Amino acid sequence: QVQLQESGPGLVKPSETLSLTCSVSGGSVNSGSYHWNWIRQPPGKGLEWIGYIYYSGDTKYNPSLKSRVTISVDKSKNQFSLRLSSVTAADTAVYYCARGRRYDYWGQGTLVTVSS
Amino acid sequence: EIVLTQSPGTLSLSPGERATLSCRASQSVSGNYLAWYQQKPGQAPRLLIYGASSRATGIPDNFSGSGSGTDFTLTISRLEPEDFAVYYCQQYGSSSTFGQGTKVEIK
Numbered sequence: 699q700v701q702l703q704e705s706g707p708g709l710v711k712p713s714e715t716l717s718l719t720c721s722v723s724g725g726s727v728n729s730g731s732y733h734w735n736w737i738r739q740p741p742g743k744g745l746e747w748i749g750y751i752y753y754s755g756d757t758k759y760n761p762s763l764k765s766r767v768t769i770s771v772d773k774s775k776n777q778f779s780l781r782l783s784s785v786t787a788a789d790t791a792v793y794y795c796a797r798g799r800r801y802d803y804w805g806q807g808t809l810v811t812v813s814s
Numbered sequence: 815e816i817v818l819t820q821s822p823g824t825l826s827l828s829p830g831e832r833a834t835l836s837c838r839a840s841q842s843v844s845g846n847y848l849a850w851y852q853q854k855p856g857q858a859p860r861l862l863i864y865g866a867s868s869r870a871t872g873i874p875d876n877f878s879g880s881g882s883g884t885d886f887t888l889t890i891s892r893l894e895p896e897d898f899a900v901y902y903c904q905q906y907g908s909s910s911t912f913g914q915g916t917k918v919e920i921k
Contacts (some may be wrong), residue, residue, distance in 0.1 A: 723856065735910075745851075745859065745902055747910040759817065771850065794858055799906040800849040804858035 700725040702795050702805035710789075710812050716782040720795030720805060721775070731734045733799050736769060736780045737746055738791040739807075746791075751778055785812045816841055816905050816912035826921040833890040837903035837915045842883045844907030850879055850888045851902045853915075860903060863888060893918070 706718035720734070727734055736748040749759035751769045759767045763782070771778040782789060792807040817840040837848065837883040846866040851859035861870040861878055863879035866886055890897055898920050903913040 700879070745904075745912040746912045747912065752909075759892070760909075772838075796858075799910070800864040800904070801851070801862060802861050802864075803858075807858055 699741045700720050700797060700803045702797065702803055704793060704795050704805045704806060704808040706810070708809060708811060710785055710810060711814050712786055712812055713755070716780070716785050716789060716810055716812075717781045718793055718808065718810070719777050720779070721777050722797075723776070725803075726775055727771050727778055732797050734769075734778045735796045735798075735801065737796055737801070738789075739794070740788075740791045747814070748780065748782075748793075764787055809813075815909055816843065816911050818905060818911055820839040820901075820903060820905050820913035821839055821914045823914075824917045824919060826919050827893055829893050830921045831893050833888075833893055833897070833918055834842060835890075835901055835918075837881075837913050839884040839886075839887070839905060843886075843905045846882050847905060847907035848879075848881070848886050849904045850877075851904065852897075852899045853902065854899045862901075874902065890918075895920075897917040 701723045703721045705750045710716045733750040735750040755804045766783045768781040790812045792809050795805045798805040821836045838842045848866045850863040853859040867879045878889045880887050900915045900917045902915050
């Protein structure tokens, strides 16, 4: 059974960089031709895809966030990570990691609040 | 970017009734790569349907998906108490985008 778990600071100051990690168990980020995604959901609102990293290392990002987003992978730790720079209050959200192009496995989500 | 518009925004129904949710795309969804998710409060979304009409593992057969091109439908044939939730469509044929969601609430 594949499991994903997000981790990282729950509070980030405006203009700083948000950094989260997704740890994968029961599967490998380095095999299976899977996309490894970050998705977010502001409180009380809908879902927004942030981007993915493919098992090959290729990345693709939401055009609306592309200038601020970096997704990377650490194959030795079976993890992938999100960095979102220059955050504002609008980036306050529950951040999820998920597998695939259709998202068959999700982490439980982690709330990140942007506030001074 | 493909924009997905879900309707209605809220659906008020009683247990045992049939629910029909719509998802319309601003342009044709490549390969009919359209998925549906269910989300309950405080939980991550759960994949219900992929490829417009294929049920995900463990999803009961009272959930069904249909449609192609730009018009897609999720049908819940008989609502169970646990089916009251928010439902999202997602297209993954061209990058990825979500609809804004339909809330199915108890009437």
